[in-house]
Amino acid sequence: MDDHRGRAPRARTVLEALPWLERYHGRTVVVKFGGNAMVDEELKQAFARDVVALRYAGLRPVVVHGGGPQISALLDRLGLEVKFTAGLRVTTPEVMNVVRMVLAGQVQREIVSLLNTHGAFAVGMTGEDARTLTAVRRPAWVDGQPVDIGLVGDVVRVDPDTVRALLDRGRIPVVSPVARGEHGEVYNVNADLAAAALASALDAEKLVMLTDVAGLYANWPESDEVIARLTAGELEELLPTLASGMVPKMEGCLRAVRDGVRMAHVLDGRIPHILLREVFTDDSTGTVVVPDPVAGPLADIAGTGAAR
Numbered sequence: 573m574d575d576h577r578g579r580a581p582r583a584r585t586v587l588e589a590l591p592w593l594e595r596y597h598g599r600t601v602v603v604k605f606g607g608n609a610m611v612d613e614e615l616k617q618a619f620a621r622d623v624v625a626l627r628y629a630g631l632r633p634v635v636v637h638g639g640g641p642q643i644s645a646l647l648d649r650l651g652l653e654v655k656f657t658a659g660l661r662v663t664t665p666e667v668m669n670v671v672r673m674v675l676a677g678q679v680q681r682e683i684v685s686l687l688n689t690h691g692a693f694a695v696g697m698t699g700e701d702a703r704t705l706t707a708v709r710r711p712a713w714v715d716g717q718p719v720d721i722g723l724v725g726d727v728v729r730v731d732p733d734t735v736r737a738l739l740d741r742g743r744i745p746v747v748s749p750v751a752r753g754e755h756g757e758v759y760n761v762n763a764d765l766a767a768a769a770l771a772s773a774l775d776a777e778k779l780v781m782l783t784d785v786a787g788l789y790a791n792w793p794e795s796d797e798v799i800a801r802l803t804a805g806e807l808e809e810l811l812p813t814l815a816s817g818m819v820p821k822m823e824g825c826l827r828a829v830r831d832g833v834r835m836a837h838v839l840d841g842r843i844p845h846i847l848l849r850e851v852f853t854d855d856s857t858g859t860v861v862v863p864d865p866v867a868g869p870l871a872d873i874a875g876t877g878a879a880r
């Protein structure tokens with residue numbers, strides 16, 4: 573009897589996940605793993621287990637990774653300047669070489685290796701591969717004025733065929749945020765914006781951004797009160813007031829939900845297994861951005877507010 577009682581909570585845990593397993597089976601989830609969330613080995617391993625668990629549960633996870641702090645560390649060691657404008661790295665040709673080296677040669681390799689300890693799943697690629705991400709040079713916007721920040725790209729076209737083909741074969745694509753220009757140039761793309769563009773092109777159910785804060789704070793840095801839920805319209809109003817790393821992150825969430833992704837989350841990647849909690853429980857944390865409500869009789873069918 574005791575044995576049965578002891579095991580019941582475990583069965584309950586699986587049963588509680590059943591509605592979410594039904595809902596998300598076969599759906600694509602794009603997970604952005606931020607450089608700031610890759611703080612220790614245990615967290616990285618927990619992340620890899622979560623992603624593989626999603627795959628075993630029948631979802632189609634895609635990882636887009638960052639690596640900002642790792643790039644800055646190598647630039648420092650090489651004596652090159654580390655400079656950001658409006659959350660985007662000022663990228664000279666010299667810096668671009670380091671960006672590409674760290675993202676594709678170090679961070680991506682590490683994530684691929686961690687995922688593959690659980691099976692033959694992960695395949696690494698950059699946005700340059702098979703012209704998956706095409707970008708144009710973009711400025712940063714400061715006080716309404718464009719500022720040149722070098723080889724920073726904005727994704728203008730996504731060809732999701734290669735990522736889809738990998739997903740169809742049961743693989744987990746791990747994508748570095750480097751893009752090709754129309755004429756073969758190489759661009760440094762903020763990982764949040766790369767993840768958002770890919771999520772839209774893949775018609776993903778969810779975009780999940782794992783970072784090093786509990787979500788979008790209402791009055792950062794004065795307060796750490798997390799905004800739990802925002803519609804696209806509410807976020808659009810808030811966007812000009814945001815600073816540093818939250819600018820591309822929330823811009824990415826907005827673009828994704830405006831472009832068909834049903835939910836975009838910003839979650840605290842420092843909490844182990846936060847990804848599984850988000851997908852398979854109603855124990856939601858962080859900030860979720862949802863599309864604007866649909867007015868009129870179709871509103872119920874569209875169910876855009878279903879996230880929370």
Ligand SMILES: Nc1ncnc2c1ncn2[C@@H]1O[C@H](COP(=O)(O)OP(=O)(O)O)[C@@H](O)[C@H]1O
Nearest residue numbers: 606607608783784785788789792815816817818
């Ligand atoms: N309103 C805000 N709420 C939370 N964090 C904010 C806010 N504004 C700026 N930040 C900063 O944004 C950082 C997250 O962005 P970033 O450093 O680019 O992380 P990541 O590597 O995960 O993309 C936080 O650590 C925090 O310092």
Ligand SMILES: CC(=O)N[C@@H](CCC(=O)OP(=O)(O)O)C(=O)O
Nearest residue numbers: 606607638639640660661762763
């Ligand atoms: C243009 C730009 O800023 N690119 C980023 C790309 C990496 C990134 O976005 O990493 P996180 O997600 O860890 O911040 C950079 O050079 O740092």
